[in-house]
Amino acid sequence: MYENHRLGLLYISPYIIGLLLFTAFPFLSSLIISFTNYDLINPPEYVGLDNYRYMMDDDTFYQSMGVTFAYVFLTIPLKLAFALFIAFVLNFKLRGIKFFRTAYYIPSILGSSVAIAVLWRAIFSLDGLLNNFLGIFGVEAISWLGEPVFAMFSVTLLRVWQFGSAMVIFLAALQSVPQSQYEAALIDGASKWQMFTKITVPLITPVIFFNFIMQTTQAFQEFTAPYVITGGGPAKSTYLFSLYIYETAFKYFDLGYGSALAWVLFLAVAVFTAISFKSSKYWVFYSGDKGGK
Amino acid sequence: MMNKVFPNKAALSADLKNNPMLRAEIRKQRVGATIRYIILLFFGLVMLYPLFWMFSAAFKPNHEIFSSLSLWPKEFSLDGFINGWNTGTEYTFGRFFLNTLYYVVPKVILTVISSVIVAYGFARFEIPFKKFWFVTLVATILLPTSVLLIPQYLMFREMGMLDSYLPLYLPMAFATQGFFVFMLIQFLRGLPTDMEEAAQIDGCNSYQLLWYIVVPMLKPAIISVALFQFMWSVNDFLGPLIYISSVEKYPIALALKLSIDVTEGTQWNEILAMASIAIVPSIVVFLIAQNYFVEGISSGGVKG
Numbered sequence: 001m002y003e004n005h006r007l008g009l010l011y012i013s014p015y016i017i018g019l020l021l022f023t024a025f026p027f028l029s030s031l032i033i034s035f036t037n038y039d040l041i042n043p044p045e046y047v048g049l050d051n052y053r054y055m056m057d058d059d060t061f062y063q064s065m066g067v068t069f070a071y072v073f074l075t076i077p078l079k080l081a082f083a084l085f086i087a088f089v090l091n092f093k094l095r096g097i098k099f100f101r102t103a104y105y106i107p108s109i110l111g112s113s114v115a116i117a118v119l120w121r122a123i124f125s126l127d128g129l130l131n132n133f134l135g136i137f138g139v140e141a142i143s144w145l146g147e148p149v150f151a152m153f154s155v156t157l158l159r160v161w162q163f164g165s166a167m168v169i170f171l172a173a174l175q176s177v178p179q180s181q182y183e184a185a186l187i188d189g190a191s192k193w194q195m196f197t198k199i200t201v202p203l204i205t206p207v208i209f210f211n212f213i214m215q216t217t218q219a220f221q222e223f224t225a226p227y228v229i230t231g232g233g234p235a236k237s238t239y240l241f242s243l244y245i246y247e248t249a250f251k252y253f254d255l256g257y258g259s260a261l262a263w264v265l266f267l268a269v270a271v272f273t274a275i276s277f278k279s280s281k282y283w284v285f286y287s288g289d290k291g292g293k
Numbered sequence: 294m295m296n297k298v299f300p301n302k303a304a305l306s307a308d309l310k311n312n313p314m315l316r317a318e319i320r321k322q323r324v325g326a327t328i329r330y331i332i333l334l335f336f337g338l339v340m341l342y343p344l345f346w347m348f349s350a351a352f353k354p355n356h357e358i359f360s361s362l363s364l365w366p367k368e369f370s371l372d373g374f375i376n377g378w379n380t381g382t383e384y385t386f387g388r389f390f391l392n393t394l395y396y397v398v399p400k401v402i403l404t405v406i407s408s409v410i411v412a413y414g415f416a417r418f419e420i421p422f423k424k425f426w427f428v429t430l431v432a433t434i435l436l437p438t439s440v441l442l443i444p445q446y447l448m449f450r451e452m453g454m455l456d457s458y459l460p461l462y463l464p465m466a467f468a469t470q471g472f473f474v475f476m477l478i479q480f481l482r483g484l485p486t487d488m489e490e491a492a493q494i495d496g497c498n499s500y501q502l503l504w505y506i507v508v509p510m511l512k513p514a515i516i517s518v519a520l521f522q523f524m525w526s527v528n529d530f531l532g533p534l535i536y537i538s539s540v541e542k543y544p545i546a547l548a549l550k551l552s553i554d555v556t557e558g559t560q561w562n563e564i565l566a567m568a569s570i571a572i573v574p575s576i577v578v579f580l581i582a583q584n585y586f587v588e589g590i591s592s593g594g595v596k597g
Contacts (some may be wrong), residue, residue: 005421009497011414012426014407015474019426024432026444033443086336089329102583103337106344109579113528114546115568118348118553127344127359136362161340161529168587169466180311213435221437224530228550242531250446250535259443266440273435279299290342 011119034260039253050262060236060244061261065268066233068241070152075159080211083163087170088196104164109161117228121145124154124229148237151230155238157223165209173207174200205284213276220269241265332447334375354530358561374570382540386548388566393544396458397526403465404473405515406524410479411468417489417595433471446535448503460536461529465522473518480514481507517589522580524575545571 009016034051038044055061088102090097123129123152124144131141144150177200185195201208223242226232232239232247245265249258338463350358360532361367378386414420415427420453468474488510489502508515532548537543543551549571553564577588 005419008414008420008423010419011499012420013420014466015411015414015430015468016426018407018464018469019429019433021466021467022431022445022467023436023441026448029438029444029447030440033447086333087524089332092326092329094326094329094333100333100337101587102580103341105586106576106579107340109524110344110528110572112525112530113572113575114530114549115571118564118568119548120345121553122347122350122358122565123343129343129359129362131392132359133362176359217435217437221439224528227530228553242439245442246531246534249443255443262437262440264442267439270396270436270439289319 010012014223030259030262033256034263036256038255041253046255047256051257052264053256055256055264060239061264063236064239064244065264066242067152067237067239068220071156071159071222071238071240072216073260074152074156075217075219076212078156078160079163079209079215080166083166083211084170086163087174088200089165090171091174092169101168104167106164106165108162108166111120111158111223111244114224114228116158117225120154120158120229145230146234148235151234151238155226155229155290157231158218159222166215169207169211170204173204177203202285206286209276209280211282213273214274217269220265220272294491308583322415334485347565348569351562351569353562355562357561358565370562373566375472376560377552377563377567380552380567381524382548382551383545384541386545388541388550389543391543392542393527393546396461396544397460400462400465400526401519401522404468405467405519406469407468408470408473408477408518409508409511409515411505412474412481414479415474415478417486417499417507429473431471434475442531449536455536456538456542457536458542461526461532470522473522475517477511477514480511481490484510501534513585513588517585518584520578520585521589527575570590 008137033044034045035046035048037050038130090100090104094100107116118268121128126141126143126146128144130144131139135141141149144154181199181203182195185199221242222240223246226238226240227243227246230238232243241261242265245261248254248261300484309315311363345360345364349364349366351373352371353366354368354372357366357368378390380386415430417424420426449455454460454463484507488506492502492506528546530550533544533547534550537547540551549564549568554569556564
């Protein structure tokens with residue numbers, strides 16, 4: 001709107017300074033640190049690719065990477081499917097829709113806090129709420145946090161529990177699907193399911209994609225829940241990558257290796273995101289396209 | 294717009310009495326609505342039960358917490374709150390509450406000010422390499438923060454800011470959370486510029502435009518930004534974990550982690566009482582301002 005270039009630069013200058021100082025500089029520094037051994041006490045020592053070579057034989061690295069991908073692939077489809085399902089149920093002339101929307105949204109406001117992680121521990125501990133509930137049906141106490149598979153399940157469930165924000169975005173998208181489309185389909189004798197899969201889903205693919213990208217970026221970085229609920233255990237079954245980075249750098253003060261791990265995570269997420277964006281050409285339809293490119 | 298199969302309700306009810314097909318359709322819709330209510334109630338209860346249970350457990354004596362599923366304490370006890378509030382440390386939980394505010398408040402204020410200024414620049418000015426800057430903005434949203442963590446820690450260490458709240462809020466003065474800038478830009482682009490043009494003709498400079506015209510119009514979006522930043526900052530755990538080391542400076546997040554480590558799952562009533570207190574501010578803020586959350590999230594799209 002305004003032609004004054006210098007004034008525009010002035011307005012975004014805080015952003016540029018912040019970008020250089022708190023993003024670009026640390027981003028490149030961590031790459032440099034990853035080629036060193038640094039323990040905060042002795043000066044950093046250049047070791048070339050040693051940290052990366054070490055990583056190739058590091059069982060914890062593979063374990064942690066595997067667990068992280070498992071976590072992402074478990075939570076994201078479940079969370080998005082559930083969010084879409086509830087949004088679909090809510091998208092109707094119902095009394096009290098606002099009430100339900102609020103109720104479903106609250107967990108995603110609170111979910112990432114330590115308080116909720118603590119609550120999760122109370123629910124899934126051996127003498128916890130869930131085992132008490134199952135006890136009513138004569139089910140013997142299950143060690144939810146003591147068995148690798150169950151521990152992963154408990155941590156996963158906490159993320160799925162926070163589906164509310166994705167749901168609200170879906171709901172807004174569903175409400176903007178033009179009614180004329182449904183009416184036309186109805187006249188053609190389409191069933192409810194056909195309407196959903198052939199009209200609703202294609203029209204909201206941009207929103208599905210948006211939710212997918214935002215949710216995966218966050219899931220790759222999950223830290224609080226496994227750290228507080230399981231501490232990464234048992235047998236590193238919930239040792240997500242951000243825990244490994246944190247402990248390497250801030251518990252064992254191996255900042256060089258920690259940086260190398262962080263860069264590998266960054267590359268993994270970057271590749272994953274790039275693939276997602278590439279694939280979006282084939283399944284995301286922006287209004288104006290006639291069925292993809 | 295709701296899911297409305299029949300566009301004309303009035304004509305529908307007139308036809309209703311003598312059209313069995315339509316009556317069947319109405320009945321079908323009623324059944325459909327009932328099924329929807331049942332689904333919503335069922336999942337709503339399953340989802341919120343843990344929260345209600347936590348609040349009730351806070352009022353139960355320790356031995357009762359896991360012995361019944363009831364939400365109503367058989368034996369009403371405030372021990373959890375009293376002992377939990379006093380904590381195992383020399384500080385009360387109130388101290389940890391205040392500590393949390395010491396960085397959450399500056400964080401919210403700095404985020405709002407810097408993000409509004411930068412978003413205004415992006416949305417209303419021609420800027421050299423604007424596309425490039427905008428791409429970096431989106432890229433920072435997707436960048437995993439763990440790749441920045443170690444060098445940032447070293448920077449703040451160099452500046453002598455460890456064990457203070459500065460590392461937690463100082464970066465916010467530079468619009469470092471691209472997400473909020475992005476959200477405000479989207480909002481600003483949707484606003485008409487004729488008011489600004491008129492004021493410009495009347496001799497307003499760009500600062501006056503920003504302050505007297507843009508900020509008032511942006512108000513709902515600004516409130517959304519402030520609310521989301523408040524929630525995320527209160528919930529943030531990794532930041533304080535890395536930068537805050539002395540117990541006297543602990544925020545709620547670290548204090549809760551400490552209390553569960555110290556008691557190792559024996560004093561659940563204390564832990565759950567403090568966890569309940571910890572989430573009350575967020576719940577109250579959310580219930581008061583929920584429309585801003587819903588609008589913020591559905592216009593800009595928000596993580597959570």
